[in-house]
Amino acid sequence: MSKATEKAYLLIRENILSGAFLPGAHLKEGELVDLCGVSRTPVRDALRQLATDRYVVTRRNQGVFVNEWSVDDIKDIFELRAILESMVAERAAAHITDDQLAELREIQQAIQSMLDQNDILKIEFFLHQNKRFHQILMDATHSRTLADTLGQIVQPPLIAQTARQYTRQELQNSNDHHRDIALALEARDGAWAASVMKTHIIAAQRKFMNSYLTSEKNEAAE
Amino acid sequence: MSKATEKAYLLIRENILSGAFLPGAHLKEGELVDLCGVSRTPVRDALRQLATDRYVVTRRNQGVFVNEWSVDDIKDIFELRAILESMVAERAAAHITDDQLAELREIQQAIQSMLDQNDILKIEFFLHQNKRFHQILMDATHSRTLADTLGQIVQPPLIAQTARQYTRQELQNSNDHHRDIALALEARDGAWAASVMKTHIIAAQRKFMNSYLTSEKNEAAE
DNA sequence: TTCAATATAATTGTATACATTAAAGATAAT
């Protein structure tokens, strides 16, 4: 992506993630031009990329709308993600380097240190390290197809930000999974790594569905 | 996709599929404008869509190149496709309508009639009906996520056109799988349907890898 | 000859004007 397009992409995505652009909202090119300070051409390029990443949907001659996710959609995404991330973990076991293993352990320990300190939780830090952890596994997999496919599955805001609502105990569970994954990869045991990863994703799904359904019920009651 | 964009998309894709645009080739916007008879804007839109569908890859400030598939890429794609199409088959068993079941049987029988007549094989007919068969299953699945993901996996030319080199016996095997899938769906047996589908895709992979590796060897020998 | 630096050309990136289509509003008929 080129400079102006990337600027537009990040700005629009940020507004979707923050909730400033609500699901179903009609994103008009003119307004986005004002928001981003670039012309329609890069705005349109950004919108196409956001459609690829499933943040928005395009309707011919009608423009672009923020994607709306149903409960069934979210279930599908988690189910797919569990399968794909397991594949990633399994393959990573075959290809991962010692450097990458060291980095995984380092990330796991950094998060652990945070959890051991009894002050406020640094969710942003956790999200960042968590993303790095999964990225290293992806890199170790050496598969464009898996990387691209998983990237498009995990992108949607609802999924990537699950951990925002985690309790300390849930963060601890998640990090325990990371520890086990690192152990499995160290042992070059693909089946083990895949199995832990599946557990890891299913736990995330459980948590997410609970939070999501609860918040929906609250909204309906208002 | 709008009119001009769609025209460009189909034309460029056709040239990739036919081999007129070889893997690795640099697709210059100017030349595509001449080829398609539309301006750069829809050509660029078409190229973005072709990138999403993995026909091409984009390099910042350098343009668009026809995607090159390694043997490992192709293995990955088939592996992913086996998993995803199995998911589709399993879910279709839960949702498929009687009308859709009837249509599946009809397609299966139409291909069978073709195979029973001992004149030349109508590969185009087979490819079309085969596509319809898999599409009906997708529709019965009721999952945007699965549909979009699988769509992007199956698109690449090398995969979708596997059957072009099938012998009569291989076509018969493929259609036998279709028959079993229809039976499994009729019985609303998701596990059975998924299992047959996996067999179906693995057989396609076998055939493809054999053809592909053989043709590569021949090319190297010339 | 080979390599580096520079100038030139070609290509992609961006902005904008124009065309086409869909949405919104006004008017008229029932």
Add this chain to the structure above:
DNA sequence: ATTATCTTTAATGTATACAATTATATTGAA
């Protein structure tokens, strides 16, 4: 009042001109 039709407006789709970047060719020196 309501619906239907027309008019107007605003949005997306398309073409093209200009800017920035990259690739190519040329020149010069080692």
